[in-house]
Amino acid sequence: MGHYFVRRLLQAIPLLLGISVVTFLLIQAIPGGVLGAYGSDVGATAEDLARIQHQLGLDRPLYVQYLSWLGRFVRGDWGYTLIGHVSVKDQIMAALPRTVLLLGLSLTVGLALGVTAGVVAAVKQYSVVDMIVTTLSFLGLCMPVFWLGLLLILGFSVRLNWFPGGGMYTVGMPFSLMDRVKHLVLPVTAVSFGISGQYARYTRASLLEVLHLDYVRTAHAKGLHPRQVLFWHILRNALIPLVTIFALQLPWMVGGFVVTESIFSWPGMGRLLWMAALQHDYPMMLAVILMFSAAVILANLLADIAYVFLDPRIVYEQHS
């Protein structure tokens, strides 16, 4: 078991390296190159650009550049942004907890709502509740998060003025928990609507497959309380595939998150990446993309590990 974890963890390293190479090369391929960010400066002469190029080590062969960047990155020196010249690492370290907060809350709310709705819909298949859940979850699937976000801001911020339409706290106000919570309501609603829609669909489908299996009938026949059958027999099996779906959906979710943070001016990782992409600020892009990819790889790893605990039938290769 422990052996398996270690091996999977080691496998993640070449994957991350591969991703860093691809990202590095792609960024080199941006027209205007790494200096594109400076190129638009009116005052910059050819000599200036050559000097900057030398300072940044851009006149060296590509693989040398990559290796020296990688060496610095691994040691925790993530460089400075081209625009504004602030530390990439400081900015990321400030943004990361904010993103974790927003994503964590949205996931918790979305999963809790989605799974509950899916279970109810499956148990009462073809009922009114089932129809409502099925319809709502399909809407959640088709609703672009930025439009939902815009409508939420329009309704609850502009019109009703219940919640602020963006940002993380009211500028110039001393720390207040209530204020923070109010700023979270709309973005969390926007993100979790889509998430809960997807999970309601998956949960319902997964439950319906298990619901009529023999062992469930046996459990009922033994005279167990229906609730006991649901929680101890059905859910335990039906919810396992959701773990895989969660890991597979994560890259897509991260993408939606970049957009959400931009709509609600939430100063997290997604917004950092957006600003960096607009300005072609490559040290920031590289670092944020690597962080996102690492998170996705880690989530997949955790999903595989969670499987072992959730489903005793799964045994990864035994080494003699």
Place this chain on the structure above:
Amino acid sequence: MSNTAEADTVGSRAPGGTWATASQDRSYWRMVRRRFVRHRLAVGGLLLVLLLITGAVLAPVVTPYDPFRIDMPVRLQPPTAQHLMGTDDLGRDEFARTMLGGRVSLSVGLISVVVALMVGLPIGSLAGFVGGRTDNVLMRFTDMMFAFPAMVLAMIFVAILGQRLSSLSLVIGLVSWMTIARLVRASFLSLKEEEFVTAARSVGASNGRIVLRHILPNSLGTIIVAATLGVARAIITESALSYLGLGIQAPIPSWGGMLYFAQNQLESATWLSVFPGLMIFLAVLSINFVGDGLRDAMDPRHLVR
């Protein structure tokens, strides 16, 4: 449940006609069409898609207004009989712009899926058919591309390739072929063990012939459904990119881009942030209905209710 008998008879063979003689193949597609037509939501979705496409193609005909003409005296007017969806901050007719905006979203959606097929199909079929080392290398590469959040990868590609319609389609295709590659591989892996492939090989069919004539037709159902749902996803990605200012550039209207500009008028002009979003939503919704309908129609085990 009047079609139980029918489902039972077709259920005895794999979708696409495992013993694909010409006549059986034709009858399979006829069945697919019959089952699709019976799927009310799917047909409704298809009609809506066609309506949206017609609107986008005939945009200059269906409205007398020029979507690019600036007319300051009528700026920011709410929807009226003259301006069905109101006017924007430059007095341009929102209805004309929304219709025209459909061209961007719908064509990028379609072309990008063609790109995704052109990349995903060869990779998936090669991995699934050849197997072994080739499979391993190709699938590790696919896994790696999967670990990039598509939106994030698209942002870099946009910076490299530019923000024209053609490059946006290419970008979205290049970040979404992985799903197709995986599905095709899985389908090829199981199909190549089927008896009809062994039979074809034993009569001396070449690998190319086996793939093109025997395996590919049988995975067509999977591919068509994945491609249809892919269009819906591509439309969301395109609108999101445009919304972030990384898509088609103004003044050419696109649904996502219109929403981006509507954000500045959130308080004074509500309608500007409603209609383009509604169009994205309707396009995605209807394409998803079509995709679901196709899936149900092509899977004989599934009863159409």
